[in-house]
Amino acid sequence: MKNIQIIDGAVNATFSVFQATDEEFDAIFPQGRDIELVEDLLDRLGDEAAGLVLAPMWSRPILKRDVVGIHGTLFYDNVDRRTHIPQSKREVDWDSGAINQAQRDLFARHR
Incomplete structure (x- = not known):
């Protein structure tokens, strides 16, 4: 199972984490993406296919304190963030001006 954090526009700002099977994860995050x-x-995918992929995941929440790694981030109601997300939709591809030196060094080792 892989852990996906949901970032949405909700006022409660809980940003819950749900578990996805490898197949669900690959459908949500193809080609090595994690965003x-x-x-x-x-x-x-289309509404119906996306619904079939996401529906089972909603029944598998996990407490943040029990999470061992976040494998992907799924944004809801955040289209305005599009200009800030790397075009590749991979965390390791953030613009170097948007992250600190330690992150630049880490991400460079994982590209």
Whole structure:
């Protein structure tokens, strides 16, 4: 199972984490991505197929204190973030001006 943190526009700002099977994860985050906007997921898979991928995941929440790693971030109601997300939708590809030196060094080792 892989852990996906949901970043949404909710006022409660809980940013819950849910578990996905490897197959679900690969459908949500293809080609080595670890960042996705739900609007792009819906465009890519279509509403019905995306719903079939996401529905089982919603029944597998996990407490943050029990999470051993976050494997992906799925954004809801955050289209305005699109200009800030790397085009590759991979964490390791953030613009070097947006992260600190330790992150630049870490990400360079994982590209």
